[in-house]
Amino acid sequence: MTNDQKSTAHFNVAQLRVDLWNRLRSEVQSIVSDTWESAKNTNHKKEALELLKNLAAVEQYYSFPGSKKVKKLQKSLEREEYVAVSRSVAEFVRQLVSDSYRSNPQFMKYKEEENQEDEGTEQAPRGARKNYFEVLFVDNLSKNEEEALRRKIGELREKDEHLVYDITVQRSFQDALIALLINFNIQSVVIRYAPPFKSGEINELLRPFLEKVIELDYSERSEEELGPILGKIIKQFRPELDVYYVTDTALQNLKDSTLKNFRRIFYRKDDIQELHLAILRGIRERYKTPFYTALKEYSKKPVGVFHAMPISRGNSVFKSRWIRDFGEFYGRNICLAETSSTSGGLDSLLQPTGTLKEAQEMASRAYGSRETFFVTNGTSTSNKIVQQALVEPGDLVLIDRDCHKSHHYGLVLAGALPVYLDSYPIEKYSMYGAVPLHEIKKTLLELKSAGRLDNVKMLLLTNCTFDGLVYNVEKVMEEVLAIKPDVIFLWDEAWFAFAGFTYTYKQRTGMFVANKLYNKYRSDSYRDRYKNHIESLSGDEVPSMPDPGKVKIRVYATQSTHKTLTSFRQGSMIHVWDEDFRRLVSDSFQEAYMTHTSTSPNYQILASLDAGRRQVQFEGYELVEKSVELAMSVRAKIHDHPVLKKYFRVLTVRDFIPDEFRPSGLDEYYTDQGGWNRMEDAWEHDEFVLDPTKITLAVGLSGIDGDTFKNKYLMDQYNIQINKTSRNSILFMTSIGTTRGSVAYLINTLLHIAGNLDEELPALNKKEKDIVEQRITSLMEDVPPLPDFSHFHSSFQAVKGVPGGDIRKAYFLAYRQENCEYIALDECLDILENGRELVSTTFVIPYPPGFPVLVPGQVISREIIRFLLVLDVKEIHGYRPELGVKVFKEKVLGTTETISAPTEVKTQED
Numbered sequence: 049m050t051n052d053q054k055s056t057a058h059f060n061v062a063q064l065r066v067d068l069w070n071r072l073r074s075e076v077q078s079i080v081s082d083t084w085e086s087a088k089n090t091n092h093k094k095e096a097l098e099l100l101k102n103l104a105a106v107e108q109y110y111s112f113p114g115s116k117k118v119k120k121l122q123k124s125l126e127r128e129e130y131v132a133v134s135r136s137v138a139e140f141v142r143q144l145v146s147d148s149y150r151s152n153p154q155f156m157k158y159k160e161e162e163n164q165e166d167e168g169t170e171q172a173p174r175g176a177r178k179n180y181f182e183v184l185f186v187d188n189l190s191k192n193e194e195e196a197l198r199r200k201i202g203e204l205r206e207k208d209e210h211l212v213y214d215i216t217v218q219r220s221f222q223d224a225l226i227a228l229l230i231n232f233n234i235q236s237v238v239i240r241y242a243p244p245f246k247s248g249e250i251n252e253l254l255r256p257f258l259e260k261v262i263e264l265d266y267s268e269r270s271e272e273e274l275g276p277i278l279g280k281i282i283k284q285f286r287p288e289l290d291v292y293y294v295t296d297t298a299l300q301n302l303k304d305s306t307l308k309n310f311r312r313i314f315y316r317k318d319d320i321q322e323l324h325l326a327i328l329r330g331i332r333e334r335y336k337t338p339f340y341t342a343l344k345e346y347s348k349k350p351v352g353v354f355h356a357m358p359i360s361r362g363n364s365v366f367k368s369r370w371i372r373d374f375g376e377f378y379g380r381n382i383c384l385a386e387t388s389s390t391s392g393g394l395d396s397l398l399q400p401t402g403t404l405k406e407a408q409e410m411a412s413r414a415y416g417s418r419e420t421f422f423v424t425n426g427t428s429t430s431n432k433i434v435q436q437a438l439v440e441p442g443d444l445v446l447i448d449r450d451c452h453k454s455h456h457y458g459l460v461l462a463g464a465l466p467v468y469l470d471s472y473p474i475e476k477y478s479m480y481g482a483v484p485l486h487e488i489k490k491t492l493l494e495l496k497s498a499g500r501l502d503n504v505k506m507l508l509l510t511n512c513t514f515d516g517l518v519y520n521v522e523k524v525m526e527e528v529l530a531i532k533p534d535v536i537f538l539w540d541e542a543w544f545a546f547a548g549f550t551y552t553y554k555q556r557t558g559m560f561v562a563n564k565l566y567n568k569y570r571s572d573s574y575r576d577r578y579k580n581h582i583e584s585l586s587g588d589e590v591p592s593m594p595d596p597g598k599v600k601i602r603v604y605a606t607q608s609t610h611k612t613l614t615s616f617r618q619g620s621m622i623h624v625w626d627e628d629f630r631r632l633v634s635d636s637f638q639e640a641y642m643t644h645t646s647t648s649p650n651y652q653i654l655a656s657l658d659a660g661r662r663q664v665q666f667e668g669y670e671l672v673e674k675s676v677e678l679a680m681s682v683r684a685k686i687h688d689h690p691v692l693k694k695y696f697r698v699l700t701v702r703d704f705i706p707d708e709f710r711p712s713g714l715d716e717y718y719t720d721q722g723g724w725n726r727m728e729d730a731w732e733h734d735e736f737v738l739d740p741t742k743i744t745l746a747v748g749l750s751g752i753d754g755d756t757f758k759n760k761y762l763m764d765q766y767n768i769q770i771n772k773t774s775r776n777s778i779l780f781m782t783s784i785g786t787t788r789g790s791v792a793y794l795i796n797t798l799l800h801i802a803g804n805l806d807e808e809l810p811a812l813n814k815k816e817k818d819i820v821e822q823r824i825t826s827l828m829e830d831v832p833p834l835p836d837f838s839h840f841h842s843s844f845q846a847v848k849g850v851p852g853g854d855i856r857k858a859y860f861l862a863y864r865q866e867n868c869e870y871i872a873l874d875e876c877l878d879i880l881e882n883g884r885e886l887v888s889t890t891f892v893i894p895y896p897p898g899f900p901v902l903v904p905g906q907v908i909s910r911e912i913i914r915f916l917l918v919l920d921v922k923e924i925h926g927y928r929p930e931l932g933v934k935v936f937k938e939k940v941l942g943t944t945e946t947i948s949a950p951t952e953v954k955t956q957e958d
């Protein structure tokens with residue numbers, strides 16, 4: 049650990065809070081179980097009082113149990129009411145851990161019950177499940193005023209309303225930010241009047257988690273300015289929240305920038321009832337799911353079906369004597385919701401004007417795009433749509449070679465010329481990292497020298513990668529735009545849909561950065577800085593800042609919603625932040641969308657995308673934070689456990705990212721000496737970071753390879769599914785669907801496997817032991833070097849000697865069998881030795897690692913053959929071992945012509 053890394057004993061405040069409550073429970077239980085006399089002599093009471101002091105500091109940011117109840121407990125404890133305290137604490141812990149206070153908030157008062165005492169948890173459950181949330185009031189109220197406000201809101205609350213809220217009052221700017229950071233229940237914020245800046249006192253236990261909040265220093269600003277500043281910060285960090293401003297400033301004196309950060313402005317004299325109704329209206333709007341609701345309504349209507357789809361209404365299933373079980377398995381609703389109708393409240397995905405249009409607009413707001421499109425055939429299709437919409441035959445696309453295969457096929461379809469970029473290799477674990485920025489810039493400058501920069505249309509990168517490597521999106525975009533100010537970025541965020549819902553991650557997403565840079569480049573301060581920057585350059589130095597007069601923000605992100613958020617399989621979204629979309633792209637986008645979209649898109653997938661959007665707007669922040677916390681707990685458990693660490697090792701940031709890309713010095717998320725290292729600085733500055741929810745476990749030390757570990761051990765014996773393996777590792781992921789129980793099961797399973805190895809290995813004889821040792825060495829050390837992209841054969845080079853090749857030409861040339869031949873893999877090296885060039889006709893994609901080692905038109909290097917020779921994976925797409933490597937016949941290569949560079953430079957307006 050470097051000096052500037054800061055570490056904490058808990059990963060986050062949620063962990064700290066639960067730990068404090070659990071410790072309190074055990075201290076007060078100990079007091080109760082001790083005799084009266086000895087209780088007085090033990091430290092338990094002192095400990096409990098100390099815990100309560102810390103809990104009071106934490107609970108001030110929550111409504112339940114909240115600091116008021118903690119203070120009551122303190123008093124009871126001082127009065128030695130041990131049994132009562134113990135009972136209350138146990139009940140609070142139960143409610144907090146089970147979350148039951150949220151779905152059945154029994155402590156709420158309703159309109160007609162305002163005279164009843166609020167005694168915490170004792171009231172009877174009332175009817176249907178409630179959706180509980182909290183409203184943060186930022187206002188320097190006295191305790192009595194706070195109680196009066198709570199009472200007034202209780203009087204307004206309707207018994208049958210499923211949306212119920214309590215208030216949490218924060219009396220300073222800093223405390224409001226702290227509450228927003230740690231209290232997941234907050235859904236609306238009311239900034240009333242002018243709060244002071246500084247928090248009274250921030251508890252020492254909380255401080256390490258709040259550094260980013262404490263760094264925001266507005267102490268010099270007047271209190272009148274603080275409300276609007278707070279509104280602006282919330283808009284950036286938690287844009288899904290509704291924020292209201294209560295002020296005395298006359299409307300004509302409020303700046304536009306203030307107005308746009310608030311959902312509504314209220315005046316001091318306005319009635320609290322208006323505010324209450326506005327809060328509920330805001331929540332209801334977010335709760336709305338236009339398409340899902342329309343589909344639900346449609347499914348209730350008794351309709352005669354005289355169009356396609358015998359399955360709709362379940363008629364072909366439930367009346368069947370042979371497949372009724374199928375209907376019973378899925379339930380009636382899935383059939384009732386199956387229809388090919390686009391009317392009756394439903395809508396057409398191909399030309400949406402109603403509920404699907406609205407659902408996509410709501411998704412666009414939630415994901416921070418300018419336009420969002422639902423796709424029902426996975427990101428494989430989203431990628432092809434975006435490419436076809438944006439690139440024309442002959443355009444150059446800079447692309448990471450180890451990207452998903454849909455991109456390579458997309459390029460073939462679009463006729464674009466790929467310029468492959470190599471990611472740095474992580475040789476020890478047979479994986480690729482990501483493409484360093486210097487590699488991207490070097491390639492762009494090479495193309496510039498060759499007079500080809502104008503043909504570069506797109507930069508396409510995978511963020512994050514399957515293994516969890518995350519780019520510094522802002523840095524990449526800034527420095528690339530400095531060289532080519534109109535380049536289009538396609539960020540493949542197939543694994544990153546969840547990232548938009550917590551700030552640390554969000555700042556590395558395409559949509560967030562697009563918006564940020566758009567505003568930045570339009571500011572006067574940027575123009576001044578740019579001018580100074582240009583003046584400071586010497587000779588042929590390349591500017592590292594984009595020219596604000598030329599730069600265009602054109603960013604696309606494709607996300608497999610189904611991979612990391614709630615959606616049925618294949619649910620995907622295309623998010624667009626392209627300032628030229630309407631003017632230049634919408635028509636070609638529509639064509640591309642039509643090309644790839646079924647005329648019978650799956651309604652269940654669309655409804656799930658709509659419902660998933662509602663979910664992330666209400667609980668995305670909480671669920672993503674929890675999935676990170678769970679991932680961190682898996683990392684810590686494996687790292688610390690004496691038996692597990694003998695056979696397994698969770699790969700660290702250092703294993704994945706070379707030092708040169710990590711100026712923050714963060715090399716591990718967790719160490720046994722220091723606990724948790726804070727990740728925020730690294731995520732703000734480093735060139736690459738590792739998404740902790742992608743946990744790569746090196747299993748080679750157990751003598752078992754990744755594939756066998758996945759299939760024979762995890763799947764066959766323990767029913768644990770994982771996605772990816774390498775030769776000596778496996779990849780686990782936590783997501784918003786991961787539970788504490790499933791994490792415990794995983795750890796238990798690893799313990800079983802390790803326990804079995806502990807028993808088996810000592811029982812081996814010498815020879816057997818040698819074999820195991822050799823296997824471990826082979827898995828961990830004899831790893832074949834990953835081959836770089838060689839080059840396109842001159843017949844398929846866009847321009848001789850310049851990066852970029854015509855993959856489409858090679859692809860279709862191979863459709864004629866007479867152009868191709870097969871060569872046995874073990875003969876290839878000799879053939880190369882004799883001077884013949886071998887050129888692949890197809891994509892060859894070993895799985896794992898799952899990226900093409902060969903693409904059509906690529907020259908087969910010795911390294912690639914050596915890699916394929918030692919590769920011991922079962923699946924190699926595009927290669928049939930019984931036939932050999934498919935290559936072009938020599939005579940074909942001699943006759944194909946190199947494509948010449950376009951004589952004219954096209955501009956996008958042409």
Ligand SMILES: Cc1ncc(COP(=O)(O)O)c(C=O)c1O
Nearest residue numbers: 425426427428452510540542608
């Ligand atoms: C980086 C990347 N992009 C795109 C895809 C395709 O996504 P989908 O399965 O939604 O078609 C995948 C699938 O694994 C992927 O890993």
